[in-house]
Amino acid sequence: QKEVEQNSGPLSVPEGAIASLNCTYSDRGSQSFFWYRQYSGKSPELIMSIYSNGDKEDGRFTAQLNKASQYVSLLIRDSQPSDSATYLCAVNGITQGGSEKLVFGKGTKLTVNP
Amino acid sequence: NAGVMQNPRHLVRRRGQEARLRCSPMKGHSHVYWYRQLPEEGLKFMVYLQKENIIDESGMPKERFSAEFPKEGPSILRIQQVVRGDSAAYFCASSTSMTGGMETQYFGPGTRLLVL
Numbered sequence: 376q377k378e379v380e381q382n383s384g385p386l387s388v389p390e391g392a393i394a395s396l397n398c399t400y401s402d403r404g405s406q407s408f409f410w411y412r413q414y415s416g417k418s419p420e421l422i423m424s425i426y427s428n429g430d431k432e433d434g435r436f437t438a439q440l441n442k443a444s445q446y447v448s449l450l451i452r453d454s455q456p457s458d459s460a461t462y463l464c465a466v467n468g469i470t471q472g473g474s475e476k477l478v479f480g481k482g483t484k485l486t487v488n489p
Numbered sequence: 490n491a492g493v494m495q496n497p498r499h500l501v502r503r504r505g506q507e508a509r510l511r512c513s514p515m516k517g518h519s520h521v522y523w524y525r526q527l528p529e530e531g532l533k534f535m536v537y538l539q540k541e542n543i544i545d546e547s548g549m550p551k552e553r554f555s556a557e558f559p560k561e562g563p564s565i566l567r568i569q570q571v572v573r574g575d576s577a578a579y580f581c582a583s584s585t586s587m588t589g590g591m592e593t594q595y596f597g598p599g600t601r602l603l604v605l
Contacts, residue, residue, distance in 0.1 A: 409593070418580055418596045419532070463531065467592075475584070475592045476522060476545060481531040 377402040379466050381480035389488050394451040396483050398464030401445070407475070408440055410449045411463040413482065419463055423449060454487040461485070491516050493583050493597035494563075501603045508568040508575070510600045514583030521564045522594060523556060526578045538564055571604045578602075 378401040388394045396410075407426055411419035423438040425431045425447065431438045437450040447466075451458055461482040467475045494513040502508050514521050523535040534548040538558035549556065553571075558564040568575055578601050582594035 407592070411596075418599045421593060421595065424593055465532075475594075476534040476537055476548070477524075477532075477582075477594060478534070479524075479532040 377405075377466070377478045379464055379478050379480040381462075381464050381483050383481055384484040385486055386483055387486045387488060388454050390454060390456060392454050392487075394454045394458065394485055394487070396449040396451075396462050396464075396485070398447045398449075398466075398480055399445055400447070400464075400466045400478075402466065402478075403442075403445065405466045407467045408438070408447045409465040409467075409477065410436075410438060410447075411465060411479075412458075413461045413463055415461075422462075451485075454485075456487050456489050459486050493518075493581055493595055495581050495597035495600050497600060498598060499601045499603070501605065502571045503605050504572055505570050508571050508602055508604075510566040510568075510579050510581075510602070511563040512566070512581030512583075512597055513563040514581075515595055518583035518585055518595075520584045520592070521558050522582045522584070523564075523566050524580045524582065526580065526599075528577070532580065535566070568602075571602075573604045576602055576604045 380399045409424050410422045413419045425438040425440045435452045439448045461484045463482045464480040465477040467477050521538045524532040526532045536556045537545040553569045555567045578599045580599045581597045584592040584594045
């Protein structure tokens with residue numbers, strides 16, 4: 376059973392601080408890693424994707440991947456109140472029939488306080 | 490709007506009725522995934538389809554649930570004889586036909602099903 380684990384939070388940070396979100400996964404064969412943001416009552420919105428070890432930066436967001444430790448993280452710099460949401464870590468790997476279904480963690484709820 | 494489209498956005502059914510959820514993938518996307526999100530739970534994979542083919546239905550409940558993606562028209566997730574435990578948000582995601590573990594899935598707005 377492939378699993379993705381995240382701290383459920385809530386994680387609370389002041390405006391302007393760095394928010395650090397962490398995720399571990401069980402399947403060593405996983406190839407692609409994603410961070411989605413989900414506002415309450417809304418659908419998941421892709422924030423970052425990462426496929427190889429190291430860091431990937433996009434604006435205020437940095438994803439970090441360590442396949443040896445089976446660990447992926449998301450850093451949000453200069454956090455804004457509008458970043459308050461649940462952040463979902465998702466992992467995939469080629470499975471039955473070429474299916475690249477995503478396995479999601481339960482999400483970390485982030486609150487950025489003004 | 491070139492995004493993933495789902496309808497209806499909200500659906501209320503009484504126990505024992507049928508629910509039909511529709512999904513039109515993004516333009517140029519040929520892969521459709523259905524996920525379910527129960528209250529206070531993470532998203533769970535249900536089924537993966539390509540046109541006229543079910544590729545992976547390992548996440549589908551064995552009974553009452555079915556899915557299709559016909560040659561023409563949207564993908565449909567069908568739930569027969571709904572029960573209260575089916576109340577959830579059902580999300581459709583689509584992706585291109587890239588292989589090698591590099592597909593990115595884009596989600597539709599979801600259908601919130603409430604079973605009374």
